[in-house]
Amino acid sequence: EAGVAQSPRYKIIEKRQSVAFWCNPISGHATLYWYQQILGQGPKLLIQFQNNGVVDDSQLPKDRFSAERLKGVDSTLKIQPAKLEDSAVYLCASSSLPKETQYFGPGTRLLVL
Amino acid sequence: SQQGEEDPQALSIQEGENATMNCSYKTSINNLQWYRQNSGRGLVHLILIRSNEREKHSGRLRVTLDTSKKSSSLLITASRAADTASYFCATAGTGANNLFFGTGTRLTVIP
Numbered sequence: 336e337a338g339v340a341q342s343p344r345y346k347i348i349e350k351r352q353s354v355a356f357w358c359n360p361i362s363g364h365a366t367l368y369w370y371q372q373i374l375g376q377g378p379k380l381l382i383q384f385q386n387n388g389v390v391d392d393s394q395l396p397k398d399r400f401s402a403e404r405l406k407g408v409d410s411t412l413k414i415q416p417a418k419l420e421d422s423a424v425y426l427c428a429s430s431s432l433p434k435e436t437q438y439f440g441p442g443t444r445l446l447v448l
Numbered sequence: 449s450q451q452g453e454e455d456p457q458a459l460s461i462q463e464g465e466n467a468t469m470n471c472s473y474k475t476s477i478n479n480l481q482w483y484r485q486n487s488g489r490g491l492v493h494l495i496l497i498r499s500n501e502r503e504k505h506s507g508r509l510r511v512t513l514d515t516s517k518k519s520s521s522l523l524i525t526a527s528r529a530a531d532t533a534s535y536f537c538a539t540a541g542t543g544a545n546n547l548f549f550g551t552g553t554r555l556t557v558i559p
Contacts, residue, residue, distance in 0.1 A: 368546065377536050377549035390545055426490060434478055434540035437547065439490035
């Protein structure tokens with residue numbers, strides 16, 4: 336079974352630029368999550384999708400972050416414009432059901448200069 | 449906050465020794481999960497224990513859950529250098545539909 340795929344693995348941008356991350360979840364997983372993990376901290380949920388609908392985006396900075404999951408499969412997370420404090424690892428995860436085991440991708444390491 | 453808190457923040461042991469790390473949380477849960485994260489990599493699910501369970505085993509891993517104390521522990525027996533990683537507990541609350549991760553315990557196993 337293929338795991339969760341993410342790209343790119345690394346990205347370096349300057350502040351005020353925009354960036355997009357892509358995630359392909361495990362086939363058949365209806366629930367998809369985007370997390371932000373700052374160095375030395377645990378993952379913080381940014382947004383949760385159930386199929387192509389948003390379940391929770393309460394911690395998503397909506398003035399600069401946006402995410403979509405068209406057709407209920409792949410998802411993209413965008414930051415525009417980026418700030419220095421957005422430097423982090425962005426993790427995508429999927430699960431067959433909410434609250435159950437989550438399967439994580441390798442993450443995208445973002446550095447904002 | 450529903451977020452779990454791991455203790456200790458860092459742990460260093462010799463290969464072959466046992467490692468115990470603890471997680472405390474504040475609200476009622478549906479289940480509690482432990483994940484491992486190797487440096488610079490994604491998280492890997494280790495074990496899930498439900499609120500009506502008290503103990504669970506998986507290979508060299510033993511997890512306990514005490515809902516009255518709102519705490520859980522993860523025991524790794526006969527540790528190996530490859531166990532060096534950060535370990536996170538994550539709680540699934542009875543109300544919310546997602547997991548809340550703690551800040552993690554950084555385990556170093558010295559060969």
